[in-house]
Amino acid sequence: MNLRRLPFTREISLGVLVYLYVPVMVLIFYSFNANRTATVWSEASLDWYRKILVNPSIRDATWNSLVLATAAGLGSTLLALAAALGTKNRFRGLAVVEAILNAPLILPEVVVAVATLMLFVAIGIDMGLTAMIPAHIAFCIPFAYLPIRARLEGMNPSLEEAAQDLYANRFVTFRRVTLPLMWPGIMAGFTLAFVTSLDDFLTSFFLSGPGSTTLPVYIFSAIRAGITPEINAISTIMLIVSVALVVTSFLLGKIRR
Amino acid sequence: MTNPQSAISVQSVSKSFGRGDSAIKVLQDVAVEIGTREFFTLLGPSGCGKTTLLRLIAGFEELDSGSILIDGERVDHLPPFRRPVNTVFQNYALFPHLSVAQNVAFALEMQSLSRAEVIRRAGEALEMVRMAAFANRKPSELSGGQQQRVALARALAPRPKVLLLDEPLSALDLKLRKQMQIELKQLQAEAGITFVFVTHDQEEALTLSDRIAVMQGGRILQLDTPRAIYERPSHRFVADFIGDINLLEGKVDGGAIQLDCGASVAGNFGHAPGDRVTVAIRPERARLAKSGEGSFAAEVMHSAYLGTATLLQLRLADGREFLLRETRIGEGAAPPEKGSRVSVHLPDSALQVFAA
Numbered sequence: 149m150n151l152r153r154l155p156f157t158r159e160i161s162l163g164v165l166v167y168l169y170v171p172v173m174v175l176i177f178y179s180f181n182a183n184r185t186a187t188v189w190s191e192a193s194l195d196w197y198r199k200i201l202v203n204p205s206i207r208d209a210t211w212n213s214l215v216l217a218t219a220a221g222l223g224s225t226l227l228a229l230a231a232a233l234g235t236k237n238r239f240r241g242l243a244v245v246e247a248i249l250n251a252p253l254i255l256p257e258v259v260v261a262v263a264t265l266m267l268f269v270a271i272g273i274d275m276g277l278t279a280m281i282p283a284h285i286a287f288c289i290p291f292a293y294l295p296i297r298a299r300l301e302g303m304n305p306s307l308e309e310a311a312q313d314l315y316a317n318r319f320v321t322f323r324r325v326t327l328p329l330m331w332p333g334i335m336a337g338f339t340l341a342f343v344t345s346l347d348d349f350l351t352s353f354f355l356s357g358p359g360s361t362t363l364p365v366y367i368f369s370a371i372r373a374g375i376t377p378e379i380n381a382i383s384t385i386m387l388i389v390s391v392a393l394v395v396t397s398f399l400l401g402k403i404r405r
Numbered sequence: 406m407t408n409p410q411s412a413i414s415v416q417s418v419s420k421s422f423g424r425g426d427s428a429i430k431v432l433q434d435v436a437v438e439i440g441t442r443e444f445f446t447l448l449g450p451s452g453c454g455k456t457t458l459l460r461l462i463a464g465f466e467e468l469d470s471g472s473i474l475i476d477g478e479r480v481d482h483l484p485p486f487r488r489p490v491n492t493v494f495q496n497y498a499l500f501p502h503l504s505v506a507q508n509v510a511f512a513l514e515m516q517s518l519s520r521a522e523v524i525r526r527a528g529e530a531l532e533m534v535r536m537a538a539f540a541n542r543k544p545s546e547l548s549g550g551q552q553q554r555v556a557l558a559r560a561l562a563p564r565p566k567v568l569l570l571d572e573p574l575s576a577l578d579l580k581l582r583k584q585m586q587i588e589l590k591q592l593q594a595e596a597g598i599t600f601v602f603v604t605h606d607q608e609e610a611l612t613l614s615d616r617i618a619v620m621q622g623g624r625i626l627q628l629d630t631p632r633a634i635y636e637r638p639s640h641r642f643v644a645d646f647i648g649d650i651n652l653l654e655g656k657v658d659g660g661a662i663q664l665d666c667g668a669s670v671a672g673n674f675g676h677a678p679g680d681r682v683t684v685a686i687r688p689e690r691a692r693l694a695k696s697g698e699g700s701f702a703a704e705v706m707h708s709a710y711l712g713t714a715t716l717l718q719l720r721l722a723d724g725r726e727f728l729l730r731e732t733r734i735g736e737g738a739a740p741p742e743k744g745s746r747v748s749v750h751l752p753d754s755a756l757q758v759f760a761a
């Protein structure tokens with residue numbers, strides 16, 4: 149059946165688009181507003197961007213977020229890669245293993261965050277980045293795993309056999325054939341994990357300690373003091389960073405292929 | 406029993422997949438000696454175990470029992486990368502992330518040759534399959550036939566003792582396949598390499614091979630030259646599988662075979678009286694004859710002019726079909742018309758008789 153022939157396809161699509169993106173557009177628009185009150189337009193200005201660039205707490209929070217997201221992205225991608233390779237050959241318990249790996253997608257994050265907090269307190273781990281990094285790695289695993297797995301499934305198994313047939317041992321086969329072919333999946337997995345960690349509020353909020361505030365946590369506390377255009381500006385920058393990352397990884401994946 | 410001349414010696418190899426009751430026996434007690442520089446073909450219907458035998462020789466599957474020797478040395482415990490054979494995969498399996506030149510150089514780099522040597526020999530291999538002009542392309546930018554040639558060059562570049570080819574031509578259209586068949590044969594002669602070639606196309610097997618092993622259900626039924634397999638099939642299955650053939654059921658009656666269609670054939674061909682047998686005859690060996698001694702009547706159902714011959718589709722007295730390929734309907738002599746009655750003669754020397 150031709151989808152374009154269904155009635156109102158165009159209208160509904162347009163409605164969904166507006167529904168999804170209008171809030172973000174408004175946020176970006178008002179980040180260039182000179183007025184102190186975030187929702188009243190006076191004139192265009194870059195003042196808020198200038199302000200956040202010199203604000204030391206924002207700079208620290210940005211740094212923390214980037215460190216955390218990088219660590220979570222790398223850690224979870226490595227684990228996901230190992231999991232994907234380990235489950236490459238179909239076996240009986242594969243569905244169970246996948247369910248366990250992907251559990252963070254369904255488990256209520258607040259429950260896991262509280263549980264992690266209690267565990268860390270019980271075993272005496274200080275709150276802060278040391279607590280946040282392992283927690284972020286854990287919930288980022290499925291985001292890294294799914295694209296890697298998809299890529300691996302799509303790979304022609306005779307390519308690895310061909311490499312071995314042409315005198316490459318298992319290690320060389322992995323380095324010269326498997327890894328390069330999986331690279332787009334790995335990049336996509338890392339990017340998704342990175343962005344997911346960058347955006348996380350709940351887990352970070354529960355586990356952050358003095359000096360380890362991340363951007364989402366900072367925005368949350370700032371907003372309690374009143375919505376300012378400053379927050380719009382920070383959010384806009386975060387948005388741009390995320391989108392840029394996803395686009396870059398997409399393009400890199402395309403070139404690699 | 407090891408033949409010192411054999412390039413490959415497969416000795417009573419068995420292989421099954423799965424375990425316990427659900428195990429499927431894919432190869433049963435297969436034994437083959439393949440000579441050096443031989444063009445050896447594994448021929449058989451889908452699922453008969455051709456690919457499995459090839460994968461066992463290459464090292465992608467493990468034997469259940471038996472042994473495999475290459476140039477007199479046991480290889481069945483060695484991983485694929487330690488065996489002096491290369492494979493041309495059915496789907497080519499070219500590395501999509503590497504250029505044509507890098508694909509061909511892959512095995513050479515593994516052999517720790519100098520950079521210059523790698524480039525020289527990869528170039529040579531590409532030259533041999535006339536693909537040098539495409540060295541910098543990616544496999545995805547090549548046609549099927551071109552990919553096939555690159556796969557061949559990649560497997561030939563390290564100069565293996567044996568090349569294993571799994572239906573390498575099956576993805577090509579007819580014209581290209583014919584052309585590649587000739588090229589393959591030439592290449593094999595030039596490079597002086599043993600070829601183990603898998604196909605389920607009997608015509609391809611007959612034209613290319615020095616010897617053919619006809620397989621069915623995990624066993625080798627007959628192993629012989631193309632001529633012997635075509636002219637003296639050892640099993641009814643082989644006769645039926647290779648080329649067109651007429652199979653006539655009958656019963657041994659004293660010194661003759663009484664066919665169900667009414668005709669009789671002199672001689673019992675070594676079968677005991679009372680035995681049910683199948684008499685096989687190729688369409689081109691049966692003759693149109695004057696009615697009388699040693700011939701039987703048939704009705705012409707269809708007559709197809711093929712240029713070099715006329716193919717007659719006949720109906721026998723018992724309703725069975727019979728194919729007859731007549732090359733002697735010359736100038737002036739019109740082929741029998743549809744619906745007309747002819748008589749068919751079966752020369753004794755053209756008959757094969759199998760126990761039914």
Ligand SMILES: Nc1ncnc2c1ncn2[C@@H]1O[C@H](COP(=O)(O)OP(=O)(O)OP(=O)(O)O)[C@@H](O)[C@H]1O
Nearest residue numbers: 422423429431450451452453454455456457458605
């Ligand atoms: N990995 C496997 N696991 C289970 N059964 C298998 C496996 N590989 C092959 N088989 C079975 O073994 C039998 C022989 O397979 P094989 O691929 O050798 O056939 P083939 O002669 O190459 O057929 P084709 O002409 O279709 O390629 C088939 O019945 C197939 O289903």
Ligand SMILES: [Mg+2]
Nearest residue numbers: 455456457571
């Ligand atoms: Mg096969």
